[in-house]
Amino acid sequence: MEIILDRPRCEGHGLCEEVAPQLMHLDDEGELVLDVVHVNEDQLDAAKQAARVCPVAALRLA
Amino acid sequence: MRLERIVVVGNGIAGLTASDSLRAAGFDGELTIVGDEHHSPYSRPALSKAALLDAEEMTSHQLPDSTHDARELLGRRALQLDPDLKTVVLDDGSILPFDGLVIASGSRARRLAGADPAARKHELTLRTLEDALELRRRIADRPSVVVVGGGTLGMEIASGCLAAGCEVTLASHHQPMVQQLGPHLSEVFLAAGLSHGLKFAPSRAIGLREAGGHPLVELADGSTLAADLVVSAIGDIPNTDWLADSGLLTGGRLEVDSRGRVRPNIVAAGDVAAFPTSRGITRIPLWTSAIEQSKAAALALLNGDDAPELSFSPYFWTEQFGLSLKASGFLPLEGAPELLEGGPDGGPALMRWSHADGSGTAVALNYRTPIPKLRRLANPAPALVESPA
Ligand SMILES: Cc1cc2nc3c(=O)[nH]c(=O)nc-3n(C[C@H](O)[C@H](O)[C@H](O)COP(=O)(O)OP(=O)(O)OC[C@H]3O[C@@H](n4cnc5c(N)ncnc54)[C@H](O)[C@@H]3O)c2cc1C
Ligand code: SF4
Numbered sequence: 001m002e003i004i005l006d007r008p009r010c011e012g013h014g015l016c017e018e019v020a021p022q023l024m025h026l027d028d029e030g031e032l033v034l035d036v037v038h039v040n041e042d043q044l045d046a047a048k049q050a051a052r053v054c055p056v057a058a059l060r061l062a
Numbered sequence: 063m064r065l066e067r068i069v070v071v072g073n074g075i076a077g078l079t080a081s082d083s084l085r086a087a088g089f090d091g092e093l094t095i096v097g098d099e100h101h102s103p104y105s106r107p108a109l110s111k112a113a114l115l116d117a118e119e120m121t122s123h124q125l126p127d128s129t130h131d132a133r134e135l136l137g138r139r140a141l142q143l144d145p146d147l148k149t150v151v152l153d154d155g156s157i158l159p160f161d162g163l164v165i166a167s168g169s170r171a172r173r174l175a176g177a178d179p180a181a182r183k184h185e186l187t188l189r190t191l192e193d194a195l196e197l198r199r200r201i202a203d204r205p206s207v208v209v210v211g212g213g214t215l216g217m218e219i220a221s222g223c224l225a226a227g228c229e230v231t232l233a234s235h236h237q238p239m240v241q242q243l244g245p246h247l248s249e250v251f252l253a254a255g256l257s258h259g260l261k262f263a264p265s266r267a268i269g270l271r272e273a274g275g276h277p278l279v280e281l282a283d284g285s286t287l288a289a290d291l292v293v294s295a296i297g298d299i300p301n302t303d304w305l306a307d308s309g310l311l312t313g314g315r316l317e318v319d320s321r322g323r324v325r326p327n328i329v330a331a332g333d334v335a336a337f338p339t340s341r342g343i344t345r346i347p348l349w350t351s352a353i354e355q356s357k358a359a360a361l362a363l364l365n366g367d368d369a370p371e372l373s374f375s376p377y378f379w380t381e382q383f384g385l386s387l388k389a390s391g392f393l394p395l396e397g398a399p400e401l402l403e404g405g406p407d408g409g410p411a412l413m414r415w416s417h418a419d420g421s422g423t424a425v426a427l428n429y430r431t432p433i434p435k436l437r438r439l440a441n442p443a444p445a446l447v448e449s450p451a
Binding site for chain 2: 001009011012013014015019026027028029031045048049051052053054055056057059060061
């Protein structure tokens with residue numbers, strides 16, 4: 001599975017980072033950086049949770 | 063006691079997060095979610111922001127599918143709870159037994175119109191997906207709109223209606239956003255609204271009636287405001303009706319302890335619950351608050367006193383009239399801020415307020431900054447105490 005970020009939609013709330021710091025982080029400019037794009041089985045739950053806490057639905061899995 | 067059957071009442075973000083957290087913490091028993099909305103959870107914050115502006119189809123509110131593998135009873139409402147028998151009665155007459163219960167029934171919109179159906183049909187509120195679809199449909203014809211309520215939601219709705227091309231008057235006896243953000247930022251937001259064409263009626267709305275097929279909002283100063291459409295955003299009421307005879311309410315409120323518990327086997331989280339904060343026992347009906355409460359409550363249900371207490375640091379954001387604000391720390395803010403970066407009045411700016419209790423609140427206005435940095439600015443970690451050599 002792949003994490004897809006809708007960048008124009010992302011508002012840099014960083015809630016995703018709080019649940020999945022191993023997969024993504026906000027850089028010094030407040031831009032979200034996906035450290036992992038292709039998630040393996042062990043990372044899938046964290047990725048899904050990150051996508052779900054985002055209040056603007058900027059993250060998707062496909 | 064090992065829990066085998068957990069029931070979650072409410073299928074919003076609190077119910078969802080609690081269910082996820084129960085699974086993540088290893089609960090592999092029977093999990094049932096009861097929700098009276100027919101949808102799986104979606105983002106409510108998006109409803110008053112991007113969703114009002116989404117071009118063709120509304121998508122901004124959608125959340126990915128859940129992974130908790132619970133039995134979901136959607137479109138069903140819990141009517142009654144018996145904490146001693148450990149049962150929840152549903153509106154179809156069925157009875158759900160539980161060993162553990164999560165109360166996440168959220169809140170609903172307060173309304174201005176009384177019982178008069180003629181007046182009621184003119185008043186929209188914005189809480190659910192259906193409300194948002196209806197509002198989008200109605201503002202597509204560019205009606206004149208009166209928004210009642212100068213809180214965050216009222217201002218976001220006013221902003222969305224203006225962007226859709228409506229003429230918008232906001233009625234509020236408080237200066238807009240002053241209760242949420244304090245006088246300094248309230249000025250900034252009101253000025254932004256006025257510059258976008260918002261009209262402001264500084265009076266309390268006391269009623270709504272119909273006259274000649276149109277709604278009339280009655281103001282406390284005796285005047286009225288006519289419009290094609292009235293949208294009220296005058297606060298929310300916690301959904302505690304179904305708990306009325308459960309014995310769990312204190313003066314009508316559902317109060318939880320520092321781990322989200324009402325009883326050892328019953329926890330509550332989200333907009334429905336009042337929890338202990340450094341400002342007393344209170345509801346904080348916000349998105350991140352619901353998420354943090356739900357995580358703590360799920361662990362407390364499984365692990366009791368061994369679970370960590372809720373340590374909540376408030377996070378608030380809003381978008382309206384071209385302003386985007388993010389705040390970490392307690393609100394509202396008294397007095398003038400310390401300007402850390404940027405310029406005064408409308409930003410972009412990074413600001414900080416200090417509170418009497420030693421804590422602080424950091425605010426980014428049209429200023430992109432990582433939230434962890436905002437949190438650190440609000441409350442810097444205490445300097446490390448040097449241990450004696
Ligand atoms: C338009 C809007 C914009 C917002 N914007 C922001 C924002 O920008 N930032 C922010 O932090 N917060 C915002 N909020 C607040 C935030 O959305 C809420 O704090 C959060 O959604 C609360 O989640 P919850 O799960 O506790 O409650 P809810 O989302 O209300 O979920 C409770 C669910 O339980 C159901 N239910 C109720 N009673 C029963 C019953 N007896 N049986 C079965 N089901 C029941 C309800 O129908 C509902 O589906 C906004 C809210 C709204 C309405
Ligand atoms: S939670 Fe959503 S908006 Fe916030 S940084 Fe993550 S993707 Fe962006």
